[in-house]
Structure formats: structure tokens, C-alpha cells
Amino acid sequence: MTAIANNSAAAPLTIDGVIIDDAELKKRLDKAMFRSRFRAFLLVLPLLLFIVFSFILPIAYFLMQGIYDSSFSSKMPEVTKSLKDWDAVSEPTEEMYAALAADLRVVSANKTIGRVATRVNREFPGSRSLFTSTGRSISKLEAPYKESLVKKKKKWADIRVWQGMKTASRTWTPGYYAAAVDLKLNADGSIDQQVEKRRIHIKLFLRTLKISFLVTLFCVVLGYPIAFLLATLPVRTSNLLLILVLLPFWTSILVRTTAWIAMLQSQGVVNDLLVYFGVTDDGSRYSLIYNQLGTLIAMTHILLPFMVLPLYSVMKGIPPSYMRAAKSLGATNWTAFWRVYAPQTIPGIGAGGILVFIVAIGYYITPALVGGQEGSMISNFIDSHMRQTLNWNLAAALGGVLLFVVLIFYWLYDRIVGIDNMKLG
Amino acid sequence: MIKVTTLLAAGIAVAAGAANAADSITVVSWGGAYTKSQVEAYHKPWMAATGNTVVSEDYNGGLAEVKAQVEAGNVKWDLVDVELSDAVRGCDEGLLETISIEDFPAGADGTAAKDDFLPGTFHECAVANIVWSTIYAYDSTKVTGGTPSTIADFFDTAKYPGKRGLRKNPKANLEMALMADGVAADEVYEVLETEEGIERALAKLDSIKADVVWWEAGAQPPQLLADGEVVMTTAYNGRIFNAVASEDKPFEIVWDGQIWDLDLWVMPKGAPNKEAAMDFMKYSTGTEALAAQASWISYGPARKSSGSLVGSFHNKPELKMASHMPTAPANLTNALQNNFEFWADNQDQLNEQFNAWLAK
Numbered sequence: 211m212t213a214i215a216n217n218s219a220a221a222p223l224t225i226d227g228v229i230i231d232d233a234e235l236k237k238r239l240d241k242a243m244f245r246s247r248f249r250a251f252l253l254v255l256p257l258l259l260f261i262v263f264s265f266i267l268p269i270a271y272f273l274m275q276g277i278y279d280s281s282f283s284s285k286m287p288e289v290t291k292s293l294k295d296w297d298a299v300s301e302p303t304e305e306m307y308a309a310l311a312a313d314l315r316v317v318s319a320n321k322t323i324g325r326v327a328t329r330v331n332r333e334f335p336g337s338r339s340l341f342t343s344t345g346r347s348i349s350k351l352e353a354p355y356k357e358s359l360v361k362k363k364k365k366w367a368d369i370r371v372w373q374g375m376k377t378a379s380r381t382w383t384p385g386y387y388a389a390a391v392d393l394k395l396n397a398d399g400s401i402d403q404q405v406e407k408r409r410i411h412i413k414l415f416l417r418t419l420k421i422s423f424l425v426t427l428f429c430v431v432l433g434y435p436i437a438f439l440l441a442t443l444p445v446r447t448s449n450l451l452l453i454l455v456l457l458p459f460w461t462s463i464l465v466r467t468t469a470w471i472a473m474l475q476s477q478g479v480v481n482d483l484l485v486y487f488g489v490t491d492d493g494s495r496y497s498l499i500y501n502q503l504g505t506l507i508a509m510t511h512i513l514l515p516f517m518v519l520p521l522y523s524v525m526k527g528i529p530p531s532y533m534r535a536a537k538s539l540g541a542t543n544w545t546a547f548w549r550v551y552a553p554q555t556i557p558g559i560g561a562g563g564i565l566v567f568i569v570a571i572g573y574y575i576t577p578a579l580v581g582g583q584e585g586s587m588i589s590n591f592i593d594s595h596m597r598q599t600l601n602w603n604l605a606a607a608l609g610g611v612l613l614f615v616v617l618i619f620y621w622l623y624d625r626i627v628g629i630d631n632m633k634l635g
Numbered sequence: 636m637i638k639v640t641t642l643l644a645a646g647i648a649v650a651a652g653a654a655n656a657a658d659s660i661t662v663v664s665w666g667g668a669y670t671k672s673q674v675e676a677y678h679k680p681w682m683a684a685t686g687n688t689v690v691s692e693d694y695n696g697g698l699a700e701v702k703a704q705v706e707a708g709n710v711k712w713d714l715v716d717v718e719l720s721d722a723v724r725g726c727d728e729g730l731l732e733t734i735s736i737e738d739f740p741a742g743a744d745g746t747a748a749k750d751d752f753l754p755g756t757f758h759e760c761a762v763a764n765i766v767w768s769t770i771y772a773y774d775s776t777k778v779t780g781g782t783p784s785t786i787a788d789f790f791d792t793a794k795y796p797g798k799r800g801l802r803k804n805p806k807a808n809l810e811m812a813l814m815a816d817g818v819a820a821d822e823v824y825e826v827l828e829t830e831e832g833i834e835r836a837l838a839k840l841d842s843i844k845a846d847v848v849w850w851e852a853g854a855q856p857p858q859l860l861a862d863g864e865v866v867m868t869t870a871y872n873g874r875i876f877n878a879v880a881s882e883d884k885p886f887e888i889v890w891d892g893q894i895w896d897l898d899l900w901v902m903p904k905g906a907p908n909k910e911a912a913m914d915f916m917k918y919s920t921g922t923e924a925l926a927a928q929a930s931w932i933s934y935g936p937a938r939k940s941s942g943s944l945v946g947s948f949h950n951k952p953e954l955k956m957a958s959h960m961p962t963a964p965a966n967l968t969n970a971l972q973n974n975f976e977f978w979a980d981n982q983d984q985l986n987e988q989f990n991a992w993l994a995k
Contacts, residue, residue: 324727335984336828339976342727408984410991417994476798477863500848583803583849583993591990597699599983 276386276607282329282378285322286313290379293372298397302372307355311348318345332601334374340365373397386607411588411608415615418587421505421577422570426517428510429566430559433517437558440518441525452522459515467576470508474498474580500582508576513569517562524558560627568616588612658911659688663700664716665898666693667854668877672931673716675949677919680927684918687911695852698725701903705730710905713912717761720975720982722899726760732902732909733760734916742940743922751922756937761899762920765934768895768961768970769807772875773867774860776885786892786969787815789867792843800859800868801840803849805989806978807869807894810971812839814892820971827977833985837992849993860886876933876959880948890966896973897937933959 230238283290288309296306317323327341340363344351351358359366376397377385385395392409394402403409436455440448458466473479476495484490498504528551536546574589581590588608595605623629662678664670670691678689692712694700698721704710717725725731736757739748749757756763771789775782780795788795790812801808810823816839818826826832848865850856856870857878872893878884900916902909918924925936926944933956936942948954957963961970 321727321729324724324729327727328724331980332983336980338980342979345727408987408991410987410994413994475862475864583844583847586994594986594990598697599986600697600699600702601983 272606273610273613274606275603276390276610277382277384279329279378279383279386279603280381281325282375283381285317285326286310286375286379288313289375293376293379296372296376298373298376299369302356302369304354304356306372307359307366308353311351311355311359314341314345315348315351318348328600329378330371330374333377334370337365337371337374340371386603387610389604390607390611411591411611414586414588414591415611418571418589418612419615421502421509421585421587422567422573424506425509425513425570426563426567428506429514429517430563432510433514433521433562434555434559436514437518437521437525440522441528442530455515455518458511459519463512463575464579466512467508467579470504470511470580471499474504474507499580500585502581502585504580504582505577505585505587508580509570509573512576513566516565516569520561520565521555521558524555524561528554556627560623564620564623567619571616571619572612657687658908659690660713660908660912660915661690661692661711662714662716662912662915663692663694663712665696665853667852668874668881668932669853669871669934672873672928672934673919675931676928677915677924680924681915681918685911685914687915689915697721698728698730701725701730701901702728705904708905710903710907712903713906713908714900714902714916716764716898717901718975719758719761719763719897719899719973720978722758722761722901723975724979725901726758730904731760732904732906734762734902734913736762738913739917740921742938743944744940746940751938751940753937753939756897756899758899761901762916763897763899763937764920764925765898765928765937766895766961767898767934768872768893768966769802769811769869770872770875770888770890770893770961771811771867771869772856772860772886772888774863774885775887777863777866782887783867783889784891785815786811786889787817788889789869789892790815790839790843792846795867797866798846798848798864799843800848800850800856800865800870802869803851803993805985806982807973808840808989809833809836809985810894810973811869811892812836814969814971815839820892820969823971824974824977827981833988837988840992857884857886860884872959872961873932873934880951880954890961891969893961893966893970894973895961895970898934929956929960933961935960935962 289306292306292309296302314323317326323341323345327338327345330341331338344359344363344366347362351362365371374397377383377395383395384401388395388401389404390411392404392412394404396402436451440451440455442448443451471478475481476497478499480498481490481495485492485495490496498507532550532554533546536550537543541549572589573587574593577585577587578590578593581587589612592605592608592612595601595608620629662673664673670693674689674691678691681687682689694715696718698717701712701715702725704712722731726733736749736752739752739762741747742751752763753766771783771786773783773795778795778797783789783795789799792799809827813823813826813832813836814820816835827836848859848868850859850868853871853874856865856868857874859865859868860870860875861878861882861884872888875886875888879886900920902912902916906912920937922938922940922944925938925941926946928934929936929941929945930947930949936945945956945960947956958965960966
């Protein structure tokens with residue numbers, strides 16, 4: 211309101227012959243524009259704050275966890291200091307053992323020894339109980355510390371424990387990202403490939419990409435005819451059909467997934483029908499679920515509306531006269547469809563495809579419920595590191611890699627299809 | 636105006652009354668038949684005795700939620716029912732309140748608490764309520780090839796064809812695989828300490844991998860058996876017992892190669908209703924409450940004094956509970972106690988290796 215009042219108050223001034231040069235005019239215009247922009251900004255401010263605090267900051271914080279880990283260095287400052295100059299191969303000195311004993315005394319008194327132990331245990335499995343049991347009898351420890359620690363537990367002389375501590379003592383560490391792509395950070399800072407029987411993440415990333423790609427493909431194949439039907443049928447019929455697409459879309463994912471369990475399990479509806487019609491016999495029912503097939507079927511069904519809806523709205527916007535014109539110029543039905551109609555639906559396929567693909571790549575509940583061992587995806591591992599192993603740093607690194615992969619695909623999409631070409635409606 | 640004031644006054648009175656009279660504590664456990672046994676034996680009588688309320692929540696084990704709540708300084712849970720390895724680990728990481736056995740009441744027969752609890756059932760941060768066991772069970776109407784009686788039979792898909800249910804976790808699976816491969820129960824963890832031992836266990840699991848349906852929540856295995864998805868599955872013994880006792884399912888438990896463990900109460904550091912929760916903890920681990928729980932589910936009480944009070948199933952007087960307990964002598968002939976220290980040390984590495992094996 212005030213801006214308009216000022217403008218109208220300023221306007222008669224020019225008529226009255228007061229000279230307002232271009233610079234002055236520009237200044238006033240900027241001022242007026244600034245006010246309206248500022249008010250517009252105030253309107254979006256709540257949303258902006260909400261996004262910053264509930265989305266951007268937590269994600270940034272979590273991504274940082276993938277490279278930042280102070281769980282050892284903050285609790286064991288003396289050892290961390292003495293490990294800094296250690297070359298990771300020579301015999302640990304008495305000073306290092308003394309620093310260790312001093313730190314252990316502190317962490318065992320304030321009950322954080324478990325966290326230190328867990329951290330080192332990740333680098334050198336089996337060292338957890340070494341820390342906790344030493345912590346329980348720390349009060350009896352006396353100088354010389356090297357001798358008494360080794361006497362208490364032989365393992366303290368094992369150089370691998372010290373190498374584990376050196377790796378753990380890095381506050382900013384590439385170790386978790388390395389682990390997320392099946393590499394291993396050594397105590398001297400070099401990076402090797404993880405031993406073969408513990409390599410798993412690359413395989414899972416590839417599987418996740420494969421499943422997401424297949425789900426996207428199935429969604430295009432199944433969704434295109436549906437969307438075409440919806441867009442070309444008379445409104446009354448198509449509205450009814452649209453409800454059939456939207457109804458499952460509004461139903462909880464959990465309900466839809468468990469419905470697929472009832473359908474596909476070996477004593478389920480599909481297998482019962484197959485047995486009834488004699489396709490298979492009772493003894494050799496098909497395994498349609500708890501494997502990759504189950505994941506593909508359930509995810510395709512759940513993500514189908516994400517494909518149908520953008521396609522539908524794009525198809526709805528294509529005037530039927532184009533097809534009629536093509537036909538009047540002598541095109542067959544197929545040519546008219548393939549040369550005239552289909553190219554115009556590409557933005558819809560692009561939008562639907564990228565939506566389905568990106569949602570699928572981070573899919574978690576459905577593979578967890580119906581995926582079994584070969585249908586689980588990287589998100590299920592992120593979940594297990596969050597909830598079971600409590601290795602949040604590795605979970606963050608895996609999430610970071612996943613985010614990076616999605617961004618690469620987004621960039622590729624932009625290069626090949628063009629993001630401006632995307633049309634959601 | 637008068638109306639408003641009276642309403643306000645009434646509101647304040649109600650609020651104040653509620654705050655004084657009753658605390659509400661949140662108790663978290665494993666769900667299904669197990670939580671039901673706790674509700675019947677602990678929650679209901681305690682609520683009747685104190686006027687407080689218990690909000691019961693379910694979870695699938697692990698320390699993640701406790702860690703998240705404690706580290707965020709926003710603790711919502713008052714008591715959590717955990718496995719021994721998690722109790723020890725949580726205590727070491729400072730996530731749990733410490734408790735003292737001196738505060739716990741003596742048994743009904745007058746034995747002091749520290750002598751009444753079975754050895755190893757009381758910890759710095761945790762007190763056990765029950766002894767439970769991972770066993771395997773089969774559906775007697777569906778299994779073909781004879782009557783399975785040893786842990787090796789579980790891995791013998793040639794003799795006993797059909798799908799197998801296993802928990803999607805290395806814990807218990809590796810031990811059972813070794814026992815089935817001929818390792819004596821008391822040497823299992825020694826063998827597992829070595830790389831070759833782990834390889835050996837995974838190789839044994841490999842032999843049935845194609846036939847395995849993996850489960851995660853304790854309520855799943857009886858369901859998998861009932862649905863005919865598997866003919867044999869590992870399970871928690873109480874879940875199978877309950878399916879048999881309350882739903883007359885034709886399931887049989889094989890005790891050979893059972894792996895027994897403890898369930899314990901722990902209190903997350905900074906629990907919101909510490910006092911009431913502590914009272915509940917003492918009440919629920921008392922002689923009578925533990926004995927009462929044993930009439931709802933076949934888990935052995937952690938107190939010696941409860942043993943003699945264990946009777947029959949709550950609605951079937953003819954069904955005596957004693958022989959269904961993991962601790963019954965006949966069931967212990969080839970049994971293994973879960974080694975929490977081994978798992979605390981090797982869990983991360985074995986999880987990785989197990990998952991890599993699963994994904995192969």
C-alpha cells in the first residue's frame with residue numbers, strides 16, 4: 211500500500227515541473243521495486259526458513275558426518291596428539307602407552323569408553339572388549355604403562371590396535387567415503403581396495419541403479435497406454451479411469467506393499483490361481499516375492515502414478531487437430547501417431563521418467579518388505595547402518611554417494627533431454 | 636465471565652490432579668505375544684496398584700533409537716527391553732542410567748535380590764527379566780522325510796525338503812551353522828574367532844541359501860510357518876509356543892542347538908519419568924510378576940524364587956509350563972549361551988561380511 215501511495219505522490223511532482231533526471235527516477239523505481247520485492251520475500255520467508263531448518267541444514271549436517279568424526283580425537287586427546295607423529299610401523303613408545311593410560315582413565319570414569327572402543331573396533335575388529343575390559347580395571351594400572359598394559363592384555367602389543375587407533379584419530383577423514391565405495395583407509399593414510407569378502411557397496415549401488423532403471427522402463431511401457439487412454443477418452447469415462455489411477459496413489463505405501471505380499475507369496479492368490487489352472491503343481495509354486503522380481507513388481511505398481519500423471523497432463527495439452535491434420539495429409543494411423551503425436555509426449559516421458567527414477571533410487575520400504583536378499587537396495591543398507599550398526603558416519607557417506615549419483619543422472623538428463631523440456635503439467 | 640473463570644478453575648484443577656495422581660511411563664518392547672505377556676503380567680497389575688499408566692510401544696531391537704534420543708537430549712522412552720549385548724554396549728557408551736542391585740526387593744521367599752537373580756542376569760545398567768532362546772521349529776503337518784530332531788536336520792534340505800526361515804542377521808545363524816557342521820557347543824565361539832571359522836559357518840549357510848526366506852521381526856516366523864511359506868524356521872521359542880498354545884498350530888520346537896540369551900530392562904539416560912519407571916522396573920522383576928509372565932509365554936524367569944511358582948498356561952490348566960522353558964534340563968542337552976562379548980567385538984565386521992555374503 212505505502213509503495214503505491216508514494217508512487218502516486220511522486221507522480222504529480224514531475225508534472226509540476228520539478229526536474230527528475232533518469233538517475234533519480236531509477237533510484238525511486240528501485241526503491242519502490244525493492245519494497246514490493248521485500249514484501250514478496252516476507253511472504254515466502256516462512257517456507258524458506260522451514261526448508262533451511264528442516265531440509266538443508268539437516269542434510270548438510272549429515273553429509274558432514276561422512277567426513278567428520280571426532281568420536282576418538284575428542285575423547286582421547288593425549289593419544290591423538292602422540293599418534294600424530296607416529297609412522298604407523300615402528301614399535302609404540304612408552305610415552306604413547308602413558309598417553310593411552312591417561313586417556314583411558316578419563317573415558318572410563320565418564321563412561322564414554324564404549325564409544326571410543328566402538329570407533330576403534332570399526333578399524334580393527336575385536337578390539338572393543340580390549341578397551342572395555344581394560345577400562346574396568348584401569349585404577350590398578352601403574353607405570354611403566356607399556357609393560358603393565360601388555361601384561362594385562364597381550365593384545366595391547368599388537369601393532370594393528372595402534373594402527374586402528376591412528377586411523378580412528380583422524381577428525382576429518384576420507385575413511386567413510388572410501389568405505390562407501392569399497393575402499394579402505396590405512397593407518398599411514400594410503401587407500402587400498404577392501405578385501406573381497408567384505409566388498410558390498412559397489413555391487414549394491416549397481417543393483418540399485420539396475421532396479422531403478424528397470425522400474426522406470428516398466429512404468430513407461432505400462433503408463434504410456436494408460437495415459438493415452440485417459441487423454442483421449444471422453445471426459446466422463448476418463449475421469450472415472452483417473453480415479454482408478456489416483457486411488458492407489460493415495461493409499462499408504464505400506465498397505466500396497468503388503469497387498470502384494472498377499473498376492474505373490476507362495477501360498478498367495480497368484481500362485482493359487484496358477485495351481486488351479488494347472489500351470490504349475492502344488493509342490494513347485496513360483497517364488498514371486500522375497501526376491502528381485504517381487505521388488506520390481508511392487509515398485510512398478512507403486513510408482514506407476516508418478517509416470518501416468520505427468521504423461522496424462524502433457525497428452526491432454528496436445529490438440530487432437532494435429533493428428534487429424536496429419537491423417538488428412540495422408541498419414542496412416544501409425545505414422546500420424548509416431549511422427550506427430552509421440553514426439554510431443556517426450557517432455558511427459560522425461561518428467562515421468564526422472565520422477566520415477568529418482569524416487570526409485572532411494573526407495574526403501576518396499577525392497578525391505580518384499581526384496582529378500584537379492585532385492586534389497588542401497589537404502590536398506592543406509593537404514594541398517596542408521597538403526598542397527600549405529601555407524602552413522604558410514605550411513606552419511608553412503609547417502610552422500612547416492613546423492614552424487616542422482617546429481618550425475620540429473621546432469622546427464624539435462625545434457626541429453628534438457629531440463630527445460632521437462633513438463634509436469 | 637463467571638462461567639469462564641469456573642471453567643478455567645476446573646481445567647486447572649483437572650490438570651493439577653492428573654499431574655499429581657498418575658505418572659505415565661513409556662515402556663518399549665518387542666511386540667506380539669511377548670509384549671502381551673508383559674502387559675498381562677507387569678503393566679496391568681502395576682497400573683492397578685499405583686494408578687499410573689503404561690504406554691506400550693514396539694520396536695525391533697537395537698540401540699539406534701535410544702542413541703538418537705539420548706544424543707538429541709529428547710528422551711521419550713522410560714524403559715526398553717533389550718538383548719544382553721545391547722545392554723552392555725549401551726552402558727559402555729553412557730547411553731543408559733546405572734542401577735544398583737541393592738535397591739531391588741528381595742524374593743518372595745526372602746532371598747536377597749543379589750542371590751535371587753540367576754548368575755549373570757544383573758548388570759551395571761540392566762536387570763534381566765527372562766531367559767529366552769533362539770530355536771528352530773517346524774510344521775509337523777508339512778515336513779516330509781521324517782521327524783527333525785537335531786540342528787543338523789535344519790540344514791539338511793535333501794532329507795527334509797522345503798523352504799527355511801532365518802533371521803536376517805549373522806547372530807545365531809553363524810553359531811547354529813557351526814553346531815550343525817559338527818562343532819561342539821562349547822567350542823563354537825572359539826571357532827568363530829578365526830577367519831576359517833566364519834568361512835566354515837557361511838559355507839554351511841550357503842548349502843541352504845537358495846531355500847531361505849529371511850525374517851526380521853520376532854512375530855514373522857510363526858506367520859511364515861502358518862502361511863506355509865517355510866516348513867522350518869528359526870524363531871524365538873516363546874513365539875512358537877504361543878502359536879501352539881493359543882492358536883493350536885501344529886508346530887514343533889527342536890531344542891537341539893538352541894542359543895539362549897537374556898532380555899533385560901534398561902533405562903535410557905535422562906528418561907522423563909525416572910522415578911515411576913524405576914518403580915515399574917522393580918515391580919516387574921519381582922518374584923510374582925516374573926512367575927505370572929511365565930504363564931503367558933514360555934520364557935524362563937530370571938529370579939530363582941520365581942521357579943517354584945511357575946505353573947500352567949493362563950487359560951489351559953493342563954498345559955504345564957516347566958518343560959517348555961529354555962532352561963528346562965531336557966532342553967539344555969546341546970545348548971549354547973549367546974556370547975555378548977564376542978558379538979560386541981565382532982558385530983560390525985560380521986554384519987558386513989554377512990551382508991556381503993547375502994548380496995552375493
